[in-house]
Amino acid sequence: MTGVTLKDVSVAFGGVPALADVSLSVGDGEFFTLVGPSGCGKTTTLRTVAGFETPDTGAVEIGGEDVAGRPPERRNIGIVFQNYALFPHMTVRENVAYGLRFRDPPGGVSTDRRVDELLELVDMPAVGGRDPEELSGGQQQRVALARALAPGPDVLLLDEPLSALDARLRERLRVVVRSLQQELGITTLYVTHDQAEALAVSDRVAVIADGRVEQVGPPEAVYREPATRFVAEFVGDNNLFEATVGRGDPPQVTVDGRTLVLPGLDLAPGANALLSVRPEALTVDPDGATGPTLEATVETSEFLGDAYRLHCQWGDRTLLVKTTGGAPPGGTVTLGIDPERVTIVDRGEDT
Amino acid sequence: MTPSRWAERAALPVAVAGTLLVIAVVFYYPVATVFSEAVVDAGRLTLDPLLSVLGDPFYTGVAHHLFVDPAGVPAGVLAWVDAGAPSVGGGLFGFTAYQAALSMLASVALGLPGAYILARYDFRGRETVRSLTIVPFVLPSIMVAVGFLAMFGRTGALNGLLGAVGLGPVEVVFSLEAIVIAHAFYNAPLVIRLVATAWESVDRRQVESARAMGASPLRAFLDVVVPAIRPALLTAALLTFVFTFLSFPIVLALGGLELATVEVWVYARVQALDLSEAATLATLETLVSLVLMYLYLRYEGRQRATTGGGRSLPRKPLTTGWATLRSPVRLALAGYVVVAAVVFLGPLVSLLLESVTAPDGSLTTAYYEFLLAQQASTAVGTARPLPAVLNSLVYGAGTLLLAVPMGVVVAVVATRGGRGSRLAEAVLSAPLAVSGIVVGLGLLQTVVFGTVLFGYRLTAAGPVAVVCAHAAAAYPFVTRNVAPALGGLDSRYHDAARSLGASRLRALLDVELRLVAAAVLAGAAFAFAISVGEFDSTVLLAEGTDSYTMPVALERYVGNRSLGPNLGPATAMGTVLLAVTGLSFVAIDRLGGRWEP
Numbered sequence: 041m042t043g044v045t046l047k048d049v050s051v052a053f054g055g056v057p058a059l060a061d062v063s064l065s066v067g068d069g070e071f072f073t074l075v076g077p078s079g080c081g082k083t084t085t086l087r088t089v090a091g092f093e094t095p096d097t098g099a100v101e102i103g104g105e106d107v108a109g110r111p112p113e114r115r116n117i118g119i120v121f122q123n124y125a126l127f128p129h130m131t132v133r134e135n136v137a138y139g140l141r142f143r144d145p146p147g148g149v150s151t152d153r154r155v156d157e158l159l160e161l162v163d164m165p166a167v168g169g170r171d172p173e174e175l176s177g178g179q180q181q182r183v184a185l186a187r188a189l190a191p192g193p194d195v196l197l198l199d200e201p202l203s204a205l206d207a208r209l210r211e212r213l214r215v216v217v218r219s220l221q222q223e224l225g226i227t228t229l230y231v232t233h234d235q236a237e238a239l240a241v242s243d244r245v246a247v248i249a250d251g252r253v254e255q256v257g258p259p260e261a262v263y264r265e266p267a268t269r270f271v272a273e274f275v276g277d278n279n280l281f282e283a284t285v286g287r288g289d290p291p292q293v294t295v296d297g298r299t300l301v302l303p304g305l306d307l308a309p310g311a312n313a314l315l316s317v318r319p320e321a322l323t324v325d326p327d328g329a330t331g332p333t334l335e336a337t338v339e340t341s342e343f344l345g346d347a348y349r350l351h352c353q354w355g356d357r358t359l360l361v362k363t364t365g366g367a368p369p370g371g372t373v374t375l376g377i378d379p380e381r382v383t384i385v386d387r388g389e390d391t
Numbered sequence: 392m393t394p395s396r397w398a399e400r401a402a403l404p405v406a407v408a409g410t411l412l413v414i415a416v417v418f419y420y421p422v423a424t425v426f427s428e429a430v431v432d433a434g435r436l437t438l439d440p441l442l443s444v445l446g447d448p449f450y451t452g453v454a455h456h457l458f459v460d461p462a463g464v465p466a467g468v469l470a471w472v473d474a475g476a477p478s479v480g481g482g483l484f485g486f487t488a489y490q491a492a493l494s495m496l497a498s499v500a501l502g503l504p505g506a507y508i509l510a511r512y513d514f515r516g517r518e519t520v521r522s523l524t525i526v527p528f529v530l531p532s533i534m535v536a537v538g539f540l541a542m543f544g545r546t547g548a549l550n551g552l553l554g555a556v557g558l559g560p561v562e563v564v565f566s567l568e569a570i571v572i573a574h575a576f577y578n579a580p581l582v583i584r585l586v587a588t589a590w591e592s593v594d595r596r597q598v599e600s601a602r603a604m605g606a607s608p609l610r611a612f613l614d615v616v617v618p619a620i621r622p623a624l625l626t627a628a629l630l631t632f633v634f635t636f637l638s639f640p641i642v643l644a645l646g647g648l649e650l651a652t653v654e655v656w657v658y659a660r661v662q663a664l665d666l667s668e669a670a671t672l673a674t675l676e677t678l679v680s681l682v683l684m685y686l687y688l689r690y691e692g693r694q695r696a697t698t699g700g701g702r703s704l705p706r707k708p709l710t711t712g713w714a715t716l717r718s719p720v721r722l723a724l725a726g727y728v729v730v731a732a733v734v735f736l737g738p739l740v741s742l743l744l745e746s747v748t749a750p751d752g753s754l755t756t757a758y759y760e761f762l763l764a765q766q767a768s769t770a771v772g773t774a775r776p777l778p779a780v781l782n783s784l785v786y787g788a789g790t791l792l793l794a795v796p797m798g799v800v801v802a803v804v805a806t807r808g809g810r811g812s813r814l815a816e817a818v819l820s821a822p823l824a825v826s827g828i829v830v831g832l833g834l835l836q837t838v839v840f841g842t843v844l845f846g847y848r849l850t851a852a853g854p855v856a857v858v859c860a861h862a863a864a865a866y867p868f869v870t871r872n873v874a875p876a877l878g879g880l881d882s883r884y885h886d887a888a889r890s891l892g893a894s895r896l897r898a899l900l901d902v903e904l905r906l907v908a909a910a911v912l913a914g915a916a917f918a919f920a921i922s923v924g925e926f927d928s929t930v931l932l933a934e935g936t937d938s939y940t941m942p943v944a945l946e947r948y949v950g951n952r953s954l955g956p957n958l959g960p961a962t963a964m965g966t967v968l969l970a971v972t973g974l975s976f977v978a979i980d981r982l983g984g985r986w987e988p
Contacts (some may be wrong), residue, residue: 092886112889119890125883129905138901142892192890 041345042067042103042194042227044089051084058084061098066229069105071229075238076248077274082231086246089229091115103194113142115195122200124180126172132183133158133168139191143239145191158186161220163384178209185217188333191222196221196228202237207317214241234276239263247271250344265383272316273383277349277360279322281315281387283307296355300332304379307387317377319349319362326376333376338367399896403803410800414866417859418762421833422825426677428836429791430668437545439975440671450483450672480660484604484675487636487652490567494574499733501575502582502627504727506620509583512724517831521587522980524580528868529917529979531924532577532940534965536644537949538738539573541745541958569645574638576734578631582624587659589623590616591703598704616704623691633680636682637826640926640942642915657828661931673829684824742969774944780905780967783923783940786857790922793862795915798869803899805870806878815870816902822867827860827927831879834860835931853938860928865921869914876910877903915984920975924968941968 044066051059058161065073074082087093091112100104108179118139126135128262136155146155151165159165162182172180181201189197201217202210218241221228232238238245247262247270255267272280277295283293283300287309292301307313326333336352336359343366350354350361352373359375367373429440431764435551445457447656457464506513506515509521527535593616599610634670639654646652649657653676709724716722749755822830823942888898904911926942933939939947941964948961 060590087886090886090890092889111894113892113894115890117890119885119887121883123883125887127884127887127906129902129904138888138890138893142897189890197890336592338770341738 043070043306044087044195044227044229045101045104046071046089047099047101047248049085049095049100050090051081051093051095052087055316058251059088059095062099062248062251062253063098064246064256066227066335069140069225069227071218071228071230071241071243073232073238073242073245074243075133075232075235075275076254076301077380078233080248081383082233082248083199084251086199086229086231089195090119090197098217116143116191116193117195118191118193119197119198120181120184120188120201121204122178124172124182124184124204126180126187128172130172131168132164132175135172135183136168136187136190141192145190152191158190159359161189162186162216177205178213180214181205181213185220189220189226194227196226198228198230200231200233203234204233210237217241239275247274249274257312266316266385268386272314272383277319278360279317279318279319279359283313283315285309285311285313291360296356296357298334300334300377302332302377302379302382305382305384307384308389312388313384316383316385318381318387319360321378321381322359322361323376324361324363324365324367324377326374331377331379336375338369338371338373340369341366396640399894402896403899406796406800407804410797413797413799414863416838417793417818417834418822418830418863420824422829424678424834424837425670425829425833426668426674429674429986432886437506438577440572440667441675444668444671444675448482452737482663483653483656483757484679486650487654489675490570490574490642490650490652491632491636493567494572494578495631496640497575498578498582498631498635499624501579501627501731501844503586503624505583505731506586506590506722508709508724508727509587511704511706511711513706524584525979526976527577527922529578529920529976531640531942531945531972532638533640533926533945534742534924534968535576535642535738535971536573536641536967537945537958538742539569539641539645539959540949541962542737542741542743543569544926565645565647565649567646567650570638570642570650572734572767572794573641573738573911574635575630576738578627578634581630582627585623586620586625589620590669593619593704595704595977620792625690626687629683629690630756633683633687633824637676637680637827639826640946644946654826654828657832660932661828661832661835662934666832671825673832677825677829680824680826681821684821742962742965745958746966751958761965762963762967774939774947776944776964778937779939779941779944779964782854782938783942783971786854786861786940787919787922788856790861790865790918791915793858794865794918794922795869796921797862798866798914798918799873799904799911801866802870802873802877805874820861827864827925829861830863833926834928839932853932853936856932856938857929857938860932861922861925862918864916864925864928868917868921869911871906872910872914872917876907880906909973909982913979916975916978916982918974920979923971923975943970 044064046062046064049059049062058320062081062085064072074085084093088095089102089108091107095108100110100170101107102115102117127134127138131137133155136158137151140151140154143240145151147154149157155168156165159168159209162185164182164186165177167175167179167183172183175183181204184201198217200214205213214237215228230238230242239262241257244257245262246256246261249270255262255271257265262271263276266275266278269280272278281293281295283295283309285290286294286299291305291307292299293305293307293313293315294300305315317354334354336354337351339351339358342349342351348361348363348366350373351368352359352361352375354375361375430436430438432439460606478665509517597615598611603616606614609816617703621746636652637654638652639658642650642652642655648655650829651659653672657669657672657676660666660672709721746757746758749757762780801815804811806812829837838859839853884902884906885898889895893901921938924942925940926946929938929940930943930946933943945961945964945968948964
């Protein structure tokens with residue numbers, strides 16, 4: 041099996057940079073996700089690995105081999121697109137068999153056998169003779185997956201494969217994709233704009249913005265210890281505090297002109313730090329408060345089913361709070377901060 | 392790299408190079424030869440032939456003073472004003488532009504109400520009428536001219552009708568009016584098509600917004616709808632001007648040499664074997680149309696703006712029972728429909744009627760029997776009917792073999808983007824601005840008379856030259872059908888095939904061309920119809936040979952009344968042409984063919 045490595049890859053379209061010095065390393069058998077807002081370069085990264093885009097500088101390696109100048113058809117990849125791209129003039133069977141015209145089926149089985157195996161694998165055994173248009177979106181995407189996997193590719197590339205489907209189906213199918221990937225142990229590069237999806241399925245996640253890699257790491261690390269302001273804002277709900285660190289012990293920080301005491305934070309006096317406080321790190325009307333608290337006014341309360349999300353006015357800014365109990369809009373609440381769950385995004389020591 | 396893989400990689404570049412070579416041989420080299428004739432004399436570059444034409448009042452009318460005595464122009468203008476600004480002649484070029492301008496106005500006048508009806512009214516057969524607007528592009532113009540002769544001629548349907556009620560006869564043929572109406576027959580459908588499409592793409596929410604902000608229906612129309620359809624109208628008008636400026640068979644058949652345009656005069660010069668003057672005239676004429684085409688492309692490039700994807704304006708029913716009679720707008724539209732029916736259907740119906748009507752008014756099949764006869768007449772210049780039919784079909788098949796691959800290759804290059812696609816765009820647009828006569832003249836000089844290459848004189852027989860000319864005229868139609876279909880394909884079909892191991896060529900053959908097969912067939916039907924109807928270059932290349940086609944034979948029958956006192960044989964041949972091109976149209980329509988210039 042095979043890993044994928046990008047070394048300082050830059051791509052520009054008509055002089056406009058799409059990727060700037062992107063370096064990534066996807067391990068053998070790893071489920072690696074590129075996540076970012078639309079236009080950030082994540083699809084360009086995937087297309088560069090596939091060979092549809094040529095890097096202006098830098099190198100792409102598949103299985104340790106530089107693939108520069110090797111066209112897509114000789115990179116032994118499988119690719120699945122958001123809109124499925126099943127060939128409408130071929131039956132489902134012919135679609136899955138298409139790649140086997142150019143590569144022998146793995147395991148020395150016949151083409152027919154291989155197609156049956158793959159349709160079985162994606163749980164679509166009875167649709168071989170149908171035309172792709174007769175299938176639902178979710179079924180088409182399963183067929184597209186079978187087609188990409190049929191020739192036994194070294195690397196599976198998934199370009200927003202679930203984005204065209206409705207929310208419930210999307211969640212169901214991402215579990216299918218993940219378990220298939222683990223069953224086959226295939227190196228997978230997955231592109232999505234949905235950060236929740238990225239966190240749910242990946243071994244590791246790369247957050248991309250403006251053609252640059254902001255952070256790479258396991259989903260938990262990216263969520264809990266965002267490395268940049270962009271990652272902190274993009275991945276999950278967040279409250280960001282631009283804090284000026286005072287001189288004292290424990291250190292006092294000033295946020296929007298209000299002073300908070302945050303014990304246990306390793307901050308240099310005089311620094312302008314950026315702190316991340318997730319909505320679930322705030323509690324409403326804490327009893328026996330040990331940590332710092334602040335007074336805020338409830339603006340709106342969203343019921344999410346398993347929790348409430350409160351939008352609370354604190355000074356000039358709105359704080360997001362996730363609680364199990366609601367609070368009436370207009371009321372004043374005391375919010376407790378769990379100092380353990382305050383993360384330093386930027387120490388701000390060089391200013 | 393394995394040999395087969397190497398062959399696959401080389402196939403596409405080889406096909407592109409081959410196509411460029413063929414286009415050069417059938418179009419650019421011949422046309423360039425004609426132009427060089429105009430500026431080269433005895434191996435030296437010279438402006439003398441051009442200046443002698445420009446300075447000849449026969450060609451340029453009052454404007455010839457500009458070239459003969461530029462210094463005297465101001466004084467001349469003053470003298471002319473002193474004399475009370477009498478009307479002045481414009482010469483051959485002036486007349487050509489004048490009739491083109493009149494034809495343009497007539498086409499717009501006939502086309503605009505039709506566009507309005509198609510865009511804003513609902514009626515049975517609306518879609519049929521819409522697809523029929525593509526018909527003129529496949530109808531041979533010489534056949535239409537014969538249709539007009541059959542309708543308006545001294546023995547034609549119109550005078551038959553007038554005679555029945557004790558009026559007439561009127562002489563409409565061999566008049567400017569006849570030429571202008573025939574041109575409107577051809578170009579009003581273009582106006583209808585382009586303007587109706589633009590009108591339908593007006594997002595109704597824009598009009599509704601204007602109304603909600605207080606605009607009256609008229610103001611909303613002027614402020615929202617008019618700006619949206621103006622580019623289409625200007626495009627249609629400009630194209631009509633270019634097409635009618637270069638119009639040949641209609642003017643030849645309905646105007647003769649008395650009402651000759653530049654194009655007809657070029658033909659007359661070639662027949663008189665004055666090739667150098669013909670080339671000079673052709674060069675000047677092409678310059679005019681190239682400048683106009685350039686302006687059109689510039690203008691169109693700037694116009695290709697946003698057309699909202701919203702719903703179009705609602706359509707009203709065209710007829711509302713008896714209440715129709717109380718609506719002045721609908722009555723006016725009914726009047727328009729009658730006029731349009733006379734102009735569009737009259738010539739075709741007259742053609743059909745005339746082909747089965749003996750001079751005494753009785754039914755006859757004699758003219759069709761004539762077509763099947765290996766006519767014994769040995770009169771010089773008279774075409775025998777059966778060979779003409781067979782020639783047309785053979786050349787049509789030959790054109791398909793040449794034009795379809797060419798058109799598909801150009802479409803592939805055109806949709807690939809980058810420099811190649813801009814080049815392809817230019818390669819496609821140029822033939823629109825160069826008349827068939829010029830291509831025919833060029834092919835006559837290069838292919839038929841031969842070209843010296845590496846010390847060998849290469850010549851080809853007439854039929855080869857005819858097929859070349861037809862292919863040059865036809866391949867842009869193939870491309871215009873295939874390129875939008877290819878361009879509209881999701882590029883991820885290609886990407887998916889490549890990722891599965893298909894080479895660029897295999898992806899093209901297995902996936903992309905399969906998905907646009909209908910467009911390729913529609914383009915082929917177009918190419919066949921163009922070949923069967925082509926007259927302008929064929930008439931030159933078939934001169935004095937056996938390679939005449941149905942349209943050429945048709946023209947000879949019109950001119951040769953020894954076959955009978957009326958248009959019988961010509962109308963019978965015309966009806967066969969109508970049937971062949973009509974079938975092509977049905978094929979094109981079924982296959983979703985299109986032609987947007």
